[in-house]
Amino acid sequence: MATAIEQNKLSALWLRYRSVFISLIVSVYCLPLSFFAIPGAIIEASWKKALNYCVDKGFTFGTDFIFTYGPLGYLSSRHGQYVGHLAFIVFDAFLLSGFFWFTYKYIADKKWWWLIMLPAMIFLRSSNYSQVLFIIFILFTAINFTNNFSSYFELLHCSFSGILLFFIKLNYGLISLMIIAVMAACLLLKNRKAALIFIASSLLFFCILTFSVHLNIVGYTRYGYLLIKGFDESMSLPVTTTQFPFLWALLLMAIFAGIAASFLWQLYKRKAISFNSMAGIAVLSMACYLFYRNAFTRADYWHWCDMFAVFPLFITGSLVVCGFGNSIIARGIAISALAIAAYGNACRADEADLTAIPEEDITKFIDGFSLKNYFTGVFGDYEEDAPLYGIFPPDKVKLIGHATVDVFPYDIQLLYYNKFNYLPRPLPQSYTVYDKVLDSLNAAHFYSTSRPEFVLMQNVGIDDRYPFWDESVTKAALHLNYQYADFLGSDNDSIALFSLLFLKAKPGISTRPEFKIIKEAMAGMEEVIPINYAENEAIYMTADINYDASGKMKRLLFQPPYLAITLFFSDGSRKQYRAIRPILAGPVLINKSVTNSIELKNFMTGELQKNRNITGISFNPVTPGFDQKIRLTFLKFSNY
Numbered sequence: 174m175a176t177a178i179e180q181n182k183l184s185a186l187w188l189r190y191r192s193v194f195i196s197l198i199v200s201v202y203c204l205p206l207s208f209f210a211i212p213g214a215i216i217e218a219s220w221k222k223a224l225n226y227c228v229d230k231g232f233t234f235g236t237d238f239i240f241t242y243g244p245l246g247y248l249s250s251r252h253g254q255y256v257g258h259l260a261f262i263v264f265d266a267f268l269l270s271g272f273f274w275f276t277y278k279y280i281a282d283k284k285w286w287w288l289i290m291l292p293a294m295i296f297l298r299s300s301n302y303s304q305v306l307f308i309i310f311i312l313f314t315a316i317n318f319t320n321n322f323s324s325y326f327e328l329l330h331c332s333f334s335g336i337l338l339f340f341i342k343l344n345y346g347l348i349s350l351m352i353i354a355v356m357a358a359c360l361l362l363k364n365r366k367a368a369l370i371f372i373a374s375s376l377l378f379f380c381i382l383t384f385s386v387h388l389n390i391v392g393y394t395r396y397g398y399l400l401i402k403g404f405d406e407s408m409s410l411p412v413t414t415t416q417f418p419f420l421w422a423l424l425l426m427a428i429f430a431g432i433a434a435s436f437l438w439q440l441y442k443r444k445a446i447s448f449n450s451m452a453g454i455a456v457l458s459m460a461c462y463l464f465y466r467n468a469f470t471r472a473d474y475w476h477w478c479d480m481f482a483v484f485p486l487f488i489t490g491s492l493v494v495c496g497f498g499n500s501i502i503a504r505g506i507a508i509s510a511l512a513i514a515a516y517g518n519a520c521r522a523d524e525a526d527l528t529a530i531p532e533e534d535i536t537k538f539i540d541g542f543s544l545k546n547y548f549t550g551v552f553g554d555y556e557e558d559a560p561l562y563g564i565f566p567p568d569k570v571k572l573i574g575h576a577t578v579d580v581f582p583y584d585i586q587l588l589y590y591n592k593f594n595y596l597p598r599p600l601p602q603s604y605t606v607y608d609k610v611l612d613s614l615n616a617a618h619f620y621s622t623s624r625p626e627f628v629l630m631q632n633v634g635i636d637d638r639y640p641f642w643d644e645s646v647t648k649a650a651l652h653l654n655y656q657y658a659d660f661l662g663s664d665n666d667s668i669a670l671f672s673l674l675f676l677k678a679k680p681g682i683s684t685r686p687e688f689k690i691i692k693e694a695m696a697g698m699e700e701v702i703p704i705n706y707a708e709n710e711a712i713y714m715t716a717d718i719n720y721d722a723s724g725k726m727k728r729l730l731f732q733p734p735y736l737a738i739t740l741f742f743s744d745g746s747r748k749q750y751r752a753i754r755p756i757l758a759g760p761v762l763i764n765k766s767v768t769n770s771i772e773l774k775n776f777m778t779g780e781l782q783k784n785r786n787i788t789g790i791s792f793n794p795v796t797p798g799f800d801q802k803i804r805l806t807f808l809k810f811s812n813y
Contacts, residue, residue, distance in 0.1 A: 193281075195276070196276040196277035196287075199272070200272035200275075202297065202544075203268055203269055204265055205265075205302060205305075205547060206546060207251065207547060208251070208546070209252070211557070213558055216583055216635075219586055220585070221250040222252065222585055222586055222589055224242055225247050225255045226254075226597075231387050232597070233388065234386070234389065235391065235392030235393030237597070237599065238601065239400075239600050239614070240400070241397050243386075243397075245386065246341055249301045254555060254557060268302075268334075271309040271330050271334060272309060274326060274327070275309065275312060279494075280498075283498045283499065286498060289489055292511055293485035296515075296518075297483060297485075298482075299478065299479075299482045303342040304464075304482075305483070306334055306345075308486060308487060309334060310334040310335050312494060314352055318449045318452045318453035318456065319453040321449060322356075322359070322360055322363065328371050329374055331353070333378055336375060336382065337382070343393065343398070343400075352456065355452070357375070359448075359452070396600075396614070400605055403608050406754050409470045409732050409733060411732065412472035418472075418481075418517055419477075421514075422480060422481075425481075425488065425514065428509070429461045429488060431506075432491050433457065433495075435497070436495040437454065439496070453494065464480045469731075470732065472732075478518050482514075484510060485507070488510035563587040565587075566661075572658070572675065573675075576627050577594050577627070578593045578626065578628065579596055579625045581628065582603030582633060583602040584631070600614065604635055604643060606643060607755040607756050608755055609758060615644055615650075616646045616649070616650040616685075620653065624678055627676065627678070630674045630676060631770075632672070636751060639738075639761075639768075641762060641776075642753070645759055645760060645761045651676060652686075654682055654683065656679050657674065657675075657677075657774060657778050658675040659675035662770070672769075674777065686810060687811045688809065688810060688811065689809050689811045690807070691712075691809050692807040693806050693807070694804075694807075696805055698792050698793070698799060699793060699794075700792075702789060703789050704788055704789055706764045709782045710810075711764070711765065711809070712762070712763055712807055713761060713763060714807050714808070715758055715761075716759070716804070718736065718752075718754050719799070720734065720800065721798060723797065724797070725798075727796075727798050733754075733798075734794065734796045736794055737794075737795050738750055738751075738752040740787050740790055741788050742788065743785050743788050760808050763787060764787055765784045765786065
């Protein structure tokens with residue numbers, strides 16, 4: 174009898190709090206896969222370490238350190254060095270509260286929807302924190318518009334998450350702040366009390382975060398925008414329209430387009446189309462486009478997997494926001510989105526096995542189901558990754574000692590492994606300096622009196638770029654203000670991971686590079702342009718390359734057109750590199766080869782005449798979309 178009574182109590186308790194239990198179970202899967210993430214020995218590890226280091230040292234973001242990740246960027250990278258547990262726990266709790274509310278209010282009472290929501294949330298765990306926060310911000314924004322701003326919790330969560338995004342990652346933050354401004358304007362017209370609460374709380378939270386971190390808002394926004402603006406041209410990886418991940422992404426976008434069209438059709442039939450309803454669907458559409466662009470601008474496996482991680486939840490949330498939560502067809506669409514994302518995530522470029530998902534992806538999903546790694550980290554300590562490479566010999570460590578030091582182009586982790594005193598340039602990675610304004614900031618850093626005492630430099634590039642053209646003006650400043658001190662590695666870059674030049678600041682010298690225009694010319698695509706200057710001169714070039722109408726449209730909807738440049742050398746050889754349009758707006762060194770460590774040393778020591786001549790160049794469009802005429806300007810590095 175007692176057992177039956179207890180069972181009845183449990184049943185009553187379950188029925189009473191069923192929605193709460195379901196919502197908690199589902200929403201807890203918004204938490205990252207691991208409480209801490211060890212960066213590893215990769216390019217991304219360098220900026221993650223640098224970002225946390227700058228937070229620890231109190232450097233000002235937007236002045237001392239410029240990146241698209243802001244002073245709270247560690248929340249997205251999950252790099253725990255120099256950061257306490259409490260910051261992660263507080264912001265994770267805030268994120269969980271949003272998903273709990275969304276599930277409790279819009280999912281838990283709908284038959285079987287939480288069973289669809291659960292795997293969608295597990296998929297979401299393999300994305301990064303900023304994108305997860307952005308999707309809950311977008312869902313709450315759309316709900317606020319469609320529900321006519323009827324919930325203070327949804328308003329405030331939307332406000333706080335949007336502002337938090339600004340301090341984590343500028344890409345999402347600029348968008349979220351603009352949306353918050355639009356919402357505030359709408360509220361002022363409809364509900365003055367709600368508008369007052371929304372605007373006051375938004376400003377208060379923004380001010381609290383601003384004064385809690387070291388941030389130059391103007392510099393962070395201005396220079397971060399330049400990074401965002403040039404990213405697609407400078408960092409994109411080509412993808413063809415026949416590659417399976419791209420096709421799966423188009424199918425998911427088509428599904429969303431169908432949802433949006435159905436929603437608008439229902440409103441039209443009911444004669445209920447309003448600004449709010451249109452704004453809600455516009456916000457969802459914008460998010461759909463952003464997920465696609467983020468995945469296929471730099472179209473590698475990790476970026477498109479990030480998109481497939483968020484799309485099942487995005488489709489599910491869109492169906493609920495648009496009022497299709499009670500439809501059997503809607504459930505089928507949500508399940509289809511899950512299946513498509515699973516196969517899209519499993520695709521390897523041109524491969525698509527529709528008979529089975531690879532075992533590693535099944536393992537990844539199972540790991541996502543487990544919360545062990547997250548909660549182990551909550552009650553554990555951050556453990557730094559062991560160095561896989563880059564431990565310097567004792568004599569090299571002694572040479573630098575406690576002096577300040579920076580490293581080119583990106584491998585900042587070398588400085589950590591050898592316990593050097595890192596003094597970063599404003600933009601810490603050469604690959605992100607694809608704008609002449611940004612290049613000038615780094616250059617100014619190295620002819621200032623506060624420059625680092627040592628610079629370690631490699632001559633390596635990514636994505637088939639000509640390595641020496643990254644940070645061209647900055648390297649000119651280094652030549653004038655630093656002297657060669659030592660070398661580590663092999664003379665042959667192809668057989669050594671490290672071929673590092675040690676440059677030491679010249680005492681008391683602060684010299685700016687000076688460039689003098691010597692010639693202007695027009696050239697055509699595929700034309701071989703002769704380069705013929707004196708052996709001991711350093712001649713630079715800027716190239717004004719423009720897109721035609723089709724190129725502009727292609728860049729907006731797909732990817733920027735791909736341009737190559739062929740360099741002809743005096744030894745009779747030639748080599749083709751990827752031409753980065755913003756970098757070629759330069760100037761870049763054009764008459765002398767700098768392709769390895771020896772040639773880099775010759776440039777730095779003023780012995781440029783030892784390097785091979787570049788006797789000609791040719792611009793070669795790999796895909797159409799460029800104007801056929803290019804304006805070239807040649808400049809002499811007059812104080813080389």
